Amino acid sequence: MNHELVETFRKKLDNLTISDYHGLNSPGLTCYLNSVLQLLFMTEDFRASIKRCCSKDSTTIDALLKKLFDDLERSLAQTHCLTKKLGIVDVFKQRDAAEYFEKILCLTSPEASKIFKGQLNHKITCVWCKKTNDSRGFFWILPLAVENSSRQTYSVERGLMAFFSKEKVYGENRMYCTQCDKKQDAVIDCEMTENPKILALLLKRFAFDYGCRQFVKLHCEVDVPQTLHMQDCKYDLYALVHHVGNLTGGHYTAEIKSFETGEWYCFDDDIVDMVKPLFGSGNSVR
Numbered sequence: 001m002n003h004e005l006v007e008t009f010r011k012k013l014d015n016l017t018i019s020d021y022h023g024l025n026s027p028g029l030t031c032y033l034n035s036v037l038q039l040l041f042m043t044e045d046f047r048a049s050i051k052r053c054c055s056k057d058s059t060t061i062d063a064l065l066k067k068l069f070d071d072l073e074r075s076l077a078q079t080h081c082l083t084k085k086l087g088i089v090d091v092f093k094q095r096d097a098a099e100y101f102e103k104i105l106c107l108t109s110p111e112a113s114k115i116f117k118g119q120l121n122h123k124i125t126c127v128w129c130k131k132t133n134d135s136r137g138f139f140w141i142l143p144l145a146v147e148n149s150s151r152q153t154y155s156v157e158r159g160l161m162a163f164f165s166k167e168k169v170y171g172e173n174r175m176y177c178t179q180c181d182k183k184q185d186a187v188i189d190c191e192m193t194e195n196p197k198i199l200a201l202l203l204k205r206f207a208f209d210y211g212c213r214q215f216v217k218l219h220c221e222v223d224v225p226q227t228l229h230m231q232d233c234k235y236d237l238y239a240l241v242h243h244v245g246n247l248t249g250g251h252y253t254a255e256i257k258s259f260e261t262g263e264w265y266c267f268d269d270d271i272v273d274m275v276k277p278l279f280g281s282g283n284s285v286r
């Protein structure tokens with residue numbers, strides 16, 4: 001064999017990545033969608049529900065997801081049909097991964113999406129007459145506002161405590177009480193009335209900067225625990241969708257622990273690499 005041919009093969013072998021999983025080949029810059037699709041594919045119950053789907057019901061995207069999941073089990077897969085169905089016309093425009101996570105779940109059959117569905121109750125209590133008013137609503141994601149502090153590490157556990165802490169509203173923000181028939185000071189209390197089987201948290205890493213009069217991304221460190229205990233539920237972290245860059249541009253990737261191999265992988269569009277476990281000797285990731 002001549003030397004040139006050997007070199008060509010060597011280069012090809014060097015560029016060859018071997019992974020247990022396959023990437024997504026998409027039109028344009030749809031990393032926000034790819035990260036979310038890989039997350040859903042790597043969620044055992046969701047994948048199983050979608051794979052059971054045999055309906056031709058065009059009001060849901062189950063059949064399209066099933067085709068994608070079948071493809072992903074064999075090779076690099078295409079997302080063209082999904083981008084079209086999701087109404088993404090400009091595939092070069094950056095969008096929000098959390099928004100598309102919700103969009104996909106809204107378009108999926110309830111049997112498949114129910115594992116992500118939880119319910120919150122905002123209870124408003126009039127400080128004067130103690131009358132309470134319940135307002136229940138479902139959610140796919142709990143949004144946590146990351147505080148604008150460059151020196152401190154933001155703690156997800158503290159963020160959740162803040163989300164569920166009581167808030168007193170008064171002055172201009174007073175609420176109308178039907179029993180008192182006027183605006184009164186009130187206490188708003190948020191409680192989780194139905195725990196989702198899989199809890200999705202959104203870290204809102206942006207804040208309005210009054211100096212430059214625009215929203216900016218908050219780059220502070222975040223402490224994410226391996227296990228969260230909420231009421232009687234225990235949640236183990238198995239997936240993180242990362243955004244690098246700023247609010248005008250950037251890139252999304254997903255780091256996911258496989259329920260099949262127990263290993264962690266980084267899903268970066270068409271490339272999937274095995275990565276070292278997110279949790280080593282410590283019990284949290286930053």
Ligand SMILES: [Zn+2]
Pocket residue numbers: 126127128129130131177178179180181184
């Ligand atoms: Zn009242």
